[in-house]
Amino acid sequence: MSNDLGDLYQQVIIDHGRHPQNFHRLGDATRTVEGVNPLCGDLLTVYVKLLDDRIDDIAFEGAGCAISMASASLMTTALKGKRCEEALALFGFVHAMLTETPSDELPSAELGKLAVLSGVSAFPMRVKCATLAWHALRSALEGKNELVSSE
Numbered sequence: 001m002s003n004d005l006g007d008l009y010q011q012v013i014i015d016h017g018r019h020p021q022n023f024h025r026l027g028d029a030t031r032t033v034e035g036v037n038p039l040c041g042d043l044l045t046v047y048v049k050l051l052d053d054r055i056d057d058i059a060f061e062g063a064g065c066a067i068s069m070a071s072a073s074l075m076t077t078a079l080k081g082k083r084c085e086e087a088l089a090l091f092g093f094v095h096a097m098l099t100e101t102p103s104d105e106l107p108s109a110e111l112g113k114l115a116v117l118s119g120v121s122a123f124p125m126r127v128k129c130a131t132l133a134w135h136a137l138r139s140a141l142e143g144k145n146e147l148v149s150s151e
């Protein structure tokens with residue numbers, strides 16, 4: 001990874017990549033979706049436990065590069081307790097942050113720590129690493145139990 005990524009942002013990604021949060025199987029998950037990014041070799045499983053329309057619990061397992069692990073880790077910490085529509089809105093913000101909109105036009109208050117992922121947008125090859133967990137999440141919230149490919 002290039003040094004262009006801000007030091008702080010880089011550090012957060014490295015920390016989450018090495019010590020991911022909510023990194024475990026969720027035995028009582030109501031939705032389970034696998035995501036694969038063949039370009040990088042990232043493979044992860046996202047577990048979501050929905051209670052009414054709220055994410056009661058969320059976790060993930062898998063193996064991949066630091067960016068894919070950090071993104072999944074940050075995602076699970078950001079979404080626990082959120083309503084499905086809030087989670088889908090956040091998916092939209094993160095996806096836009098990584099693929100199109102300059103980060104200063106995004107609601108930084110809602111993105112919170114997820115803003116550290118914005119540095120990844122400068123590295124097109126790594127964007128799919130960062131969006132992998134989010135695509136799996138969206139499929140999970142849409143009620144699909146299937147394999148998601150980031151390609």
Ligand code: ZN
Pocket residue numbers: 037040041042064065066067068128129
């Ligand atoms: Zn990757």
